[in-house]
Structure formats: C-alpha cells, structure tokens
Amino acid sequence: MTDDAYDLVQELGAWAVDYLADRRPTSVRTKRDPADLVTETDEAVERHVRAEISKRFPSHRIVGEEYGTTGADDAPTWYLDPVDGTTNFVNGVPWFSFSLSLADAPTGPDCVVAGVVADPSRGEVFTAQRGRGAFVNGTPVKVSAATTLTGGVVLTEWSASKPWPGMSAFVEQLSSRHCTMRIMGSSALTLASIAADRGTAAVKGSFHPIDDLAGAFIASEAGAITLDEAGTRTLLPERGGLLVAAPGVAQDAWHAWTDGLGGSS
Structure with missing residues (x-):
C-alpha cells in the first residue's frame, strides 16, 4: 500500500x-x-x-x-x-x-x-x-540547521479567523528571543515550508488533520521534531496544537509556546 x-x-x-x-x-x-x-x-x-x-x-x-x-x-x-x-x-x-x-x-x-x-x-x-x-x-529537502531562534522566523496560523489562546504570549516570547513571527494564510503550506528550511519552526494553536497533517508529516520526514502541548512526539495530537521545528530549536520553541499556555517548563 x-x-x-x-x-x-x-x-x-x-x-x-x-x-x-x-x-x-x-x-x-x-x-x-x-x-x-x-x-x-x-x-x-x-x-x-x-x-x-x-x-x-x-x-x-x-x-x-x-x-x-x-x-x-x-x-x-x-x-x-x-x-x-x-x-x-x-x-x-x-x-x-x-x-x-x-x-x-x-x-x-x-x-x-x-x-x-x-x-x-x-x-x-x-x-x-x-x-x-x-x-x-x-x-x-532538509530542515534548518539552526541552533537558536534568534534572528529566525517562526510561522503560525490563525485558529479559523481568530488568534488562538496563548498566541499573544507566544509572540512576546519570540520577541524576547529576537525572533520574528509570520502568518501566511495556508496551514498546510506553512508547515511544509519548515521541511524546506523556510523558517525554523511553526506552531498550530489548534491542530486539524485535514489542514495540517500532510504538512507536518512532510516536515517530519525532512528532519523536523513534532511535539504536542505535553511535549510528546506525535503527528496526530489527541488535543490542542502542534509544534513543528528544526531539531536545534525544538525545545526552545516548545517552551516559548507552552509557557504562554501556562504549560510546564
């Protein structure tokens, strides 16, 4: 098959x-x-x-x-x-x-x-x-070899037409690391872009497999780490969102994301 x-x-x-x-x-x-x-x-x-x-x-x-x-x-x-x-x-x-x-x-x-x-x-x-x-x-293609978020670009998307819970806090966390966020308007393409070293990480505040699974999978096959809000490696989170990140920035990006959600450190 x-x-x-x-x-x-x-x-x-x-x-x-x-x-x-x-x-x-x-x-x-x-x-x-x-x-x-x-x-x-x-x-x-x-x-x-x-x-x-x-x-x-x-x-x-x-x-x-x-x-x-x-x-x-x-x-x-x-x-x-x-x-x-x-x-x-x-x-x-x-x-x-x-x-x-x-x-x-x-x-x-x-x-x-x-x-x-x-x-x-x-x-x-x-x-x-x-x-x-x-x-x-x-x-x-392969994901970025970056080891820091500083000077990089992290991608995200709205949750439908609205910011997702914790999104403002995430922006603040990235700003403190001198990292820039982009919102482009296609979840699948945003996640797939990480596979081709077009950005160091991407976060979906809420994950929907119709929109997100193909892009997350392609990025993972290019070497990306995919983590849910609990820090578990997965491609289909049982709830919440998903982080897709180059290995060298995955933990820092996860903390930047989940600290804004009130997650564990």
Missing part, C-alpha cells in the same frame, strides 16, 4: 498544481461564519480526488473539508483539503495549497504513510513517504 499511496499523492499533487494555477473562483459562499469561505473550485478538486482515491483504495476512509467523512472508522484514512487557504485564493493572494495525506494509525510519530502539499502559485509539490524523506519537485 505504501508505494501505491505515494504514487497517488505525487500524481494528485501534480494534477492540483496544473488545475489550480492561474484559476480564479467564479462563485463564493460562506460556511460556518462570514470568514469561512468555499468556492466551486474547492468542491471540484475534492470530488476529483475522492474519485481517484475510491477507485484505487475502495476500502479506505476519506475525511474531506467539503464533503465530510466516508468509510469505516478503523480503515486507513485519507485527510483532504482541496484548497487550504481559500481566503487567500478568493482574494488573489498567491499563498494557498492542496493538501492530502494517508494515515494508517490513529496517533503517534509514525502514523502517516504518505503526504503531499502542492503550491500552485510557485509550481512546487512537497511530498514525503514514510521513512524515505521529503522532497520538493523531486529534490530532497
């Missing part, structure tokens, strides 16, 4: 770049609130990807952003976000992505089989297969 799944994520990542490049939405609706946007493109991409997965892995479960969950709870599970960063996509900001991953276990640091994050604006496809490293357009 592993090789076949990796072949599929590579194929679908390349397809997503071709399909989404230079495309603009023609209809926009809201879902849960006025800041939660969906377009006909989100739905078209998800339909295509679901069809391809179901054709090749008919017994698998699929959890998608637009069409929910299909399949048995105990089956290997695909997590799909057809356009991660729809607000950017709608507003012409060239930072959005296609995200897809396959998990064969409910939690732990080795629960993901394969993943892809495709960046149509730059023509880049981030991929990873369990135990075999991470790649951008087929070229191996």
